[in-house]
Amino acid sequence: MSRYWQGTWLLVLSAVFAVASTSLGDEWDDFHIIIDPPSPTDEDTFDLRAFRWFPDSGYLGIDQSIIVSGNQIDVWALIQDQHTQPGSVFLTVMTPGGAFFNDFGPLAAGTYQVNAEIWLTPWPATSGGYLYDEGSLQFTVTSAGAHARLPGDFNGDNVVNAGDYVAWRKTYGTPESYDAWRANFGATAGSGSAASGAIPEPATALLLLFAIAGGFIRRRKF
16 A cells, blocks of 8 residues: 555544544543443452543553452553654554453452552553553442342342433443343342333333323323
8 A cells, every 4th residue: 555545544544533532522531440240249250441542552551450459449550652662653543541351250249449540651661650540430249149130230229220221321331231221121139020020122111201291291281
Protein backbone atom coordinates (compact mmCIF):
# COMPACT_ATOMS: atom_id res chain seq x y z
CA MET A 1 0.00 0.00 0.00
CA SER A 2 1.37 3.39 -0.98
CA ARG A 3 2.25 6.02 1.58
CA TYR A 4 -0.63 8.15 0.17
CA TRP A 5 -3.27 5.50 0.84
CA GLN A 6 -1.82 4.74 4.27
CA GLY A 7 -2.23 8.39 5.16
CA THR A 8 -5.77 8.41 3.75
CA TRP A 9 -6.84 5.43 5.82
CA LEU A 10 -5.37 6.96 8.97
CA LEU A 11 -7.38 10.12 8.33
CA VAL A 12 -10.56 8.09 7.79
CA LEU A 13 -10.04 6.10 10.98
CA SER A 14 -9.33 9.28 12.92
CA ALA A 15 -12.55 10.85 11.66
CA VAL A 16 -14.63 7.77 12.50
CA PHE A 17 -13.36 7.57 16.06
CA ALA A 18 -13.64 11.30 16.55
CA VAL A 19 -17.35 11.05 15.69
CA ALA A 20 -17.76 8.01 17.97
CA SER A 21 -16.00 9.82 20.79
CA THR A 22 -18.28 12.84 20.44
CA SER A 23 -21.43 10.71 20.40
CA LEU A 24 -20.42 8.85 23.55
CA GLY A 25 -19.68 12.04 25.46
CA ASP A 26 -17.58 11.85 28.60
CA GLU A 27 -17.60 8.04 28.76
CA TRP A 28 -14.20 7.99 27.03
CA ASP A 29 -12.76 9.94 29.96
CA ASP A 30 -14.26 7.76 32.70
CA PHE A 31 -12.46 5.14 34.75
CA HIS A 32 -14.33 1.86 34.39
CA ILE A 33 -14.47 -1.01 36.87
CA ILE A 34 -16.61 -3.93 35.70
CA ILE A 35 -17.62 -7.06 37.59
CA ASP A 36 -19.21 -9.73 35.42
CA PRO A 37 -21.52 -11.17 36.51
CA PRO A 38 -22.33 -8.04 38.59
CA SER A 39 -23.60 -10.05 41.60
CA PRO A 40 -21.58 -13.28 41.86
CA THR A 41 -22.15 -15.90 44.54
CA ASP A 42 -19.51 -17.46 46.77
CA GLU A 43 -19.40 -20.39 44.33
CA ASP A 44 -18.82 -18.29 41.21
CA THR A 45 -15.74 -17.07 39.45
CA PHE A 46 -16.10 -13.71 37.73
CA ASP A 47 -14.32 -11.33 35.40
CA LEU A 48 -12.86 -8.13 36.84
CA ARG A 49 -11.83 -5.33 34.50
CA ALA A 50 -10.42 -1.96 35.60
CA PHE A 51 -9.52 0.29 32.69
CA ARG A 52 -9.80 3.61 30.91
CA TRP A 53 -9.71 4.57 27.24
CA PHE A 54 -6.52 5.91 25.68
CA PRO A 55 -6.66 8.15 22.58
CA ASP A 56 -4.45 6.00 20.36
CA SER A 57 -2.60 2.69 20.12
CA GLY A 58 0.61 4.05 21.64
CA TYR A 59 -0.06 2.66 25.13
CA LEU A 60 1.03 -0.90 25.94
CA GLY A 61 -0.01 -2.86 29.02
CA ILE A 62 3.07 -4.51 30.47
CA ASP A 63 2.12 -5.59 34.01
CA GLN A 64 -0.85 -6.01 36.35
CA SER A 65 -1.62 -7.37 39.79
CA ILE A 66 -4.56 -8.08 42.08
CA ILE A 67 -4.40 -8.51 45.87
CA VAL A 68 -7.29 -9.47 48.17
CA SER A 69 -6.93 -8.36 51.81
CA GLY A 70 -10.07 -9.07 53.82
CA ASN A 71 -12.88 -7.29 51.98
CA GLN A 72 -10.56 -5.00 50.03
CA ILE A 73 -9.35 -5.80 46.52
CA ASP A 74 -6.38 -3.79 45.26
CA VAL A 75 -5.88 -3.79 41.50
CA TRP A 76 -2.85 -2.29 39.76
CA ALA A 77 -1.85 -1.96 36.12
CA LEU A 78 1.29 -0.57 34.49
CA ILE A 79 0.98 0.96 31.01
CA GLN A 80 4.01 1.87 28.89
CA ASP A 81 3.70 5.16 27.00
CA GLN A 82 5.46 4.41 23.72
CA HIS A 83 5.21 7.90 22.23
CA THR A 84 8.83 8.59 23.18
CA GLN A 85 10.00 5.69 20.99
CA PRO A 86 11.86 7.11 17.95
CA GLY A 87 10.08 6.65 14.63
CA SER A 88 6.91 5.23 16.18
CA VAL A 89 3.57 5.65 14.41
CA PHE A 90 0.25 4.91 16.12
CA LEU A 91 -3.36 4.56 15.04
CA THR A 92 -5.73 7.22 16.36
CA VAL A 93 -8.17 4.68 17.75
CA MET A 94 -9.63 4.61 21.26
CA THR A 95 -7.86 1.75 23.04
CA PRO A 96 -8.71 0.28 26.48
CA GLY A 97 -5.79 0.04 28.87
CA GLY A 98 -5.71 -1.32 32.40
CA ALA A 99 -6.05 -4.57 34.35
CA PHE A 100 -8.09 -7.50 33.03
CA PHE A 101 -8.64 -10.64 35.11
CA ASN A 102 -10.79 -13.57 33.92
CA ASP A 103 -12.32 -16.27 36.12
CA PHE A 104 -11.24 -14.62 39.38
CA GLY A 105 -12.45 -16.02 42.70
CA PRO A 106 -14.61 -17.40 44.06
CA LEU A 107 -14.73 -15.13 47.12
CA ALA A 108 -16.50 -15.55 50.45
CA ALA A 109 -19.92 -13.91 50.76
CA GLY A 110 -19.77 -10.25 51.73
CA THR A 111 -19.37 -6.71 50.41
CA TYR A 112 -16.08 -5.90 48.71
CA GLN A 113 -14.33 -2.66 47.80
CA VAL A 114 -12.25 -2.61 44.63
CA ASN A 115 -9.53 0.05 44.54
CA ALA A 116 -7.83 0.23 41.16
CA GLU A 117 -4.88 2.26 39.88
CA ILE A 118 -3.34 2.70 36.45
CA TRP A 119 0.31 3.76 36.34
CA LEU A 120 2.06 5.14 33.29
CA THR A 121 5.77 4.78 32.51
CA PRO A 122 7.62 6.16 29.44
CA TRP A 123 9.25 3.89 26.88
CA PRO A 124 11.58 1.96 27.29
CA ALA A 125 11.00 1.67 31.07
CA THR A 126 9.16 -1.42 32.32
CA SER A 127 8.77 -0.31 35.95
CA GLY A 128 8.33 2.83 38.01
CA GLY A 129 6.24 5.54 36.42
CA TYR A 130 3.52 7.66 37.98
CA LEU A 131 -0.16 7.35 38.95
CA TYR A 132 -2.20 8.18 35.85
CA ASP A 133 -5.78 7.36 36.91
CA GLU A 134 -7.69 5.55 39.63
CA GLY A 135 -11.18 4.46 40.65
CA SER A 136 -13.14 2.36 43.12
CA LEU A 137 -16.25 0.19 43.20
CA GLN A 138 -18.24 -1.74 45.78
CA PHE A 139 -19.97 -5.01 44.93
CA THR A 140 -21.60 -7.85 46.85
CA VAL A 141 -20.89 -11.56 46.79
CA THR A 142 -23.98 -13.45 47.92
CA SER A 143 -24.17 -16.88 49.55
CA ALA A 144 -25.19 -19.61 47.14
CA GLY A 145 -26.34 -21.68 50.12
CA ALA A 146 -28.84 -19.05 51.26
CA HIS A 147 -31.02 -19.48 48.19
CA ALA A 148 -30.77 -20.65 44.62
CA ARG A 149 -29.02 -18.22 42.34
CA LEU A 150 -31.49 -16.05 40.45
CA PRO A 151 -30.09 -15.15 37.01
CA GLY A 152 -30.75 -11.54 36.09
CA ASP A 153 -31.09 -10.30 39.72
CA PHE A 154 -28.23 -7.82 39.48
CA ASN A 155 -29.18 -5.66 42.48
CA GLY A 156 -29.65 -8.61 44.86
CA ASP A 157 -33.28 -7.92 45.92
CA ASN A 158 -34.40 -11.48 45.03
CA VAL A 159 -36.65 -10.42 42.17
CA VAL A 160 -35.85 -9.76 38.50
CA ASN A 161 -37.43 -6.44 37.52
CA ALA A 162 -36.69 -3.05 35.99
CA GLY A 163 -34.33 -2.20 38.86
CA ASP A 164 -31.99 -4.93 37.68
CA TYR A 165 -31.85 -3.40 34.21
CA VAL A 166 -30.66 -0.15 35.82
CA ALA A 167 -28.01 -2.10 37.74
CA TRP A 168 -26.95 -3.85 34.52
CA ARG A 169 -26.53 -0.51 32.75
CA LYS A 170 -24.47 0.97 35.60
CA THR A 171 -22.09 -1.99 35.67
CA TYR A 172 -21.74 -2.15 31.85
CA GLY A 173 -22.95 -5.74 31.82
CA THR A 174 -22.39 -8.03 28.89
CA PRO A 175 -25.00 -9.08 26.32
CA GLU A 176 -25.09 -12.48 28.05
CA SER A 177 -26.04 -10.80 31.33
CA TYR A 178 -28.77 -8.84 29.56
CA ASP A 179 -30.14 -12.06 28.04
CA ALA A 180 -30.31 -13.60 31.53
CA TRP A 181 -32.26 -10.57 32.81
CA ARG A 182 -34.64 -10.65 29.86
CA ALA A 183 -35.27 -14.39 30.10
CA ASN A 184 -35.99 -14.22 33.85
CA PHE A 185 -37.90 -10.93 34.04
CA GLY A 186 -40.53 -11.26 36.79
CA ALA A 187 -38.91 -14.23 38.54
CA THR A 188 -38.45 -14.25 42.32
CA ALA A 189 -35.89 -16.13 44.41
CA GLY A 190 -37.03 -19.64 45.14
CA SER A 191 -39.82 -19.62 42.58
CA GLY A 192 -37.68 -20.60 39.61
CA SER A 193 -40.08 -18.75 37.35
CA ALA A 194 -41.96 -15.49 37.00
CA ALA A 195 -44.39 -14.73 39.80
CA SER A 196 -47.34 -14.94 37.38
CA GLY A 197 -46.26 -18.36 36.15
CA ALA A 198 -45.03 -16.96 32.83
CA ILE A 199 -42.02 -14.77 32.23
CA PRO A 200 -43.14 -11.57 30.44
CA GLU A 201 -41.00 -9.74 27.93
CA PRO A 202 -39.62 -6.48 29.41
CA ALA A 203 -41.27 -4.46 26.65
CA THR A 204 -44.62 -6.14 27.39
CA ALA A 205 -44.27 -5.34 31.08
CA LEU A 206 -43.59 -1.68 30.32
CA LEU A 207 -46.62 -1.48 28.02
CA LEU A 208 -48.74 -3.00 30.77
CA LEU A 209 -47.53 -0.35 33.23
CA PHE A 210 -48.42 2.41 30.77
CA ALA A 211 -51.90 0.89 30.24
CA ILE A 212 -52.53 0.74 33.99
CA ALA A 213 -51.37 4.34 34.41
CA GLY A 214 -53.60 5.46 31.52
CA GLY A 215 -56.64 3.77 33.02
CA PHE A 216 -55.96 5.42 36.36
CA ILE A 217 -55.78 8.86 34.73
CA ARG A 218 -59.07 8.31 32.88
CA ARG A 219 -60.80 7.29 36.09
CA ARG A 220 -59.53 10.43 37.80
CA LYS A 221 -61.00 12.57 34.97
CA PHE A 222 -64.47 11.12 35.48
